[in-house]
Amino acid sequence: MSHEGxxxxxxxxxxxxxxxxxxxxxxxxxxEFPKGTMLLRQGEVAQExxxxxxxxxRVYHTRDGNEKTTDIFTEYxxxxxxxxxxxxxxxxxxxxxxxxxxxxxxxxxxxELFNSVPRLVEIGHLISxxxxxxxxxxxxxxxxLSPLERYQKLLETRPELVHRVKQYHLxxxxxxKPETLSRIRKKISIHPGIS
Amino acid sequence: MSHEGxxxxxxxxxxxxxxxxxxxxxxxxxxEFPKGTMLLRQGEVAQExxxxxxxxxRVYHTRDGNEKTTDIFTEYxxxxxxxxxxxxxxxxxxxxxxxxxxxxxxxxxxxELFNSVPRLVEIGHLISxxxxxxxxxxxxxxxxLSPLERYQKLLETRPELVHRVKQYHLxxxxxxKPETLSRIRKKISIHPGIS
Numbered sequence: 001m002s003h004e005g006x007x008x009x010x011x012x013x014x015x016x017x018x019x020x021x022x023x024x025x026x027x028x029x030x031x032e033f034p035k036g037t038m039l040l041r042q043g044e045v046a047q048e049x050x051x052x053x054x055x056x057x058r059v060y061h062t063r064d065g066n067e068k069t070t071d072i073f074t075e076y077x078x079x080x081x082x083x084x085x086x087x088x089x090x091x092x093x094x095x096x097x098x099x100x101x102x103x104x105x106x107x108x109x110x111x112e113l114f115n116s117v118p119r120l121v122e123i124g125h126l127i128s129x130x131x132x133x134x135x136x137x138x139x140x141x142x143x144x145l146s147p148l149e150r151y152q153k154l155l156e157t158r159p160e161l162v163h164r165v166k167q168y169h170l171x172x173x174x175x176x177k178p179e180t181l182s183r184i185r186k187k188i189s190i191h192p193g194i195s
Numbered sequence: 196m197s198h199e200g201x202x203x204x205x206x207x208x209x210x211x212x213x214x215x216x217x218x219x220x221x222x223x224x225x226x227e228f229p230k231g232t233m234l235l236r237q238g239e240v241a242q243e244x245x246x247x248x249x250x251x252x253r254v255y256h257t258r259d260g261n262e263k264t265t266d267i268f269t270e271y272x273x274x275x276x277x278x279x280x281x282x283x284x285x286x287x288x289x290x291x292x293x294x295x296x297x298x299x300x301x302x303x304x305x306x307e308l309f310n311s312v313p314r315l316v317e318i319g320h321l322i323s324x325x326x327x328x329x330x331x332x333x334x335x336x337x338x339x340l341s342p343l344e345r346y347q348k349l350l351e352t353r354p355e356l357v358h359r360v361k362q363y364h365l366x367x368x369x370x371x372k373p374e375t376l377s378r379i380r381k382k383i384s385i386h387p388g389i390s
Contacts (some may be wrong), residue, residue, distance in 0.1 A: 061339050070335050082328035082335075091335055114317075121316045122309075128323035132330055133277035139334040140265050140277075140286055143370060144256050175338060 003028055005053040006103050009076060013123045023116045029104045039094040039102075046084035048104045052077055055100030056164055059092045060172075069172040072097075072165060074158075080105075080131060097165070147176045151184050198223055200248040201298050204271060208318045218311045224299045234289040234297075241279035243299045247272055250295030251359055254287050255367075264367040267360060269353075275300075275326060292360070342371045346379050 003025045010016060016024065030053065033039070040046050042062060050057065052073050059071035059079065070092060073079050083090035114121050141153060151174055154161060161170060171181040198220045205211060211219065225248065228234070235241050237257055245252065247268050254266035254274065265287060268274050278285035309316050336348060346369055349356060356365060366376035 061335060063339065068339055070338055080324070080327060082331040085324045085328035091332070121320060125316060125320040125323060128320060128327050129275065129280045132275060132323050132327040133280035135327055135330040135334060136277040137286070139330060139337065140256060142334065143265055143337060144258065144263055144286075 003030055005076070006030070006051070009051065009078075010120075010123060013126050014119060016117075020117045020119070024113065024120075027109055027113045027116070029106070029109060031102055031104060033096045033100045033102060035096055035099050037096040037100070039096065040081060040083070040090055040092070042091065042093045043089045044083075045087055046081040046090050048106050049080035049084045050078065050094070050105070051103040052079075053101040053103055055096060055098040055102070057094055057100060057102075058097045058165070058169060059094050060169075061092050067172070069169045072161060072169070072173055074160060074164070078127070078131065080128070097169075142175060147174060147180060148184050148187070150174050151181070151188070155188075198225060200271070201225075201246070204246065204273075205315075205318060208321050209314060211312075215312045215314070219308065219315075222304055222308045222311070224301070224304060226297055226299060228291045228295045228297060230291055230294050232291040232295070234291065235276060235278075235285055235287070237286065237288045238284045239278075240282055241276040241285050243301050244275040244279045245273065245289070245300070246298040247274075248296040248298055250291060250293040250297070252289055252295060252297075253292045253360070253364060254289050255364075256287050262367070264364045267356060267364075267368055269355060269359070273322070273326065275323070292364075337370060342369060342375060343379050343382070345369050346376070346383070350383075 006028050007016065007021050007024060010024065033055075039048075039050065039057065050073075052075055054075060056072065056074050057079065058069055059073075059081075060067050060069045062068075071079065079094075081090055081092065081094070083092075110124070114124065141150065145153065154174065165173070167181060168178045171178040174181065176184075201223050202211065202216050202219060205219065228250075234243075234245065234252065245268075247270055249270060251267065251269050252274065253264055254268075254276075255262050255264045257263075266274065274289075276285055276287065276289070278287075305319070309319070336345065340348065349369065360368070362376060363373045366373040369376060371379070
């Protein structure tokens with residue numbers, strides 16, 4: 001079932017024939033990780049890129065003992081750590097905040113897949129362009145929206161996070177103090193249409 | 196000369212043979228734009244992605260009459276607007292802040308190039324991964340560094356911007372008020388080692 005998740009994901013970009021699907025299934029690494037597993041530690045070089053098939057992973061940066069949540073990924077969100085591309089020590093750690101099923105992508109496996117199904121190279125290009133665009137929008141939203149607007153956008157686009165993520169992680173992800181997030185939530189529950 | 200800039204750029208990723216270089220030269224669109232040219236207006240769908248061969252382009256977002264500079268690109272920095280990938284109206288405008296020579300990439304031209312030099316598909320993947328990683332680091336720096344640290348990193352990594360960009364655009368790019376940037380600059384000129 002889990003491997004089908006990947007086929008489905010790739011199907012957004014390209015229609016694979018049966019033989020190609022089989023090759024993808026054979027070459028895909030899908031693993032389960034219990035809640036609390038560290039997938040990458042800050043300072044290490046990332047050897048893998050991830051796609052969440054089930055569960056939730058959190059990306060964070062630690063400095064002077066303070067932790068900042070930079071990203072949160074749930075079902076069918078891929079995440080390629082910058083360190084995986086640049087081969088330099090990672091600025092972030094990644095942890096499973098729920099029991100997870102993840103698709104792991106490594107350079108070697110990807111190269112094997114590209115060799116067996118050359119059409120996938122083109123999808124690789126599409127996927128990384130897509131990720132680049134999402135990253136750009138995320139950066140711009142963070143830069144251009146007010147905390148209230150960021151929370152409203154979260155409610156529109158990723159409402160599940162409100163229940164699945166600890167409030168202080170969510171506050172950190174939105175770039176505000178936990179008290180500020182509480183205030184924003186109260187404000188919205190009283191005046192739902194506020195902006 | 197300008198076309199050689201692209202060959203050089205691609206050379207970081209792959210060594211092209213003479214025939215491939217010739218194909219790239221023939222299929223590359225390089226154009227000059229005078230200072231002040233609008234390359235993309237907020238609300239339009241981007242038809243092109245850019246690489247600066249000479250000059251400086253500024254990316255900004257306007258809202259309620261307020262303008263925020265989200266990105267600045269100089270020589271050999273490529274910029275793919277999210278709108279080019281997603282085919283949705285752009286959240287940003289792009290303007291030439293100096294006389295520019297730009298390499299323009301369009302979907303059609305790229306497809307032609309991929310058809311003539313299939314090896315370039317793989318480079319396309321590498322380049323978009325690279326851009327994705329840079330975008331990620333930029334987002335994280337903006338989120339995790341203090342204004343003073345952001346300015347210090349700018350001095351380390353892109354010192355030329357200090358002289359080539361108007362101070363209020365630079366302040367906006369760093370996410371601070373112009374007065375704050377003045378204060379930071381004064382602080383650093385008095386205590387160069389501050390952090």
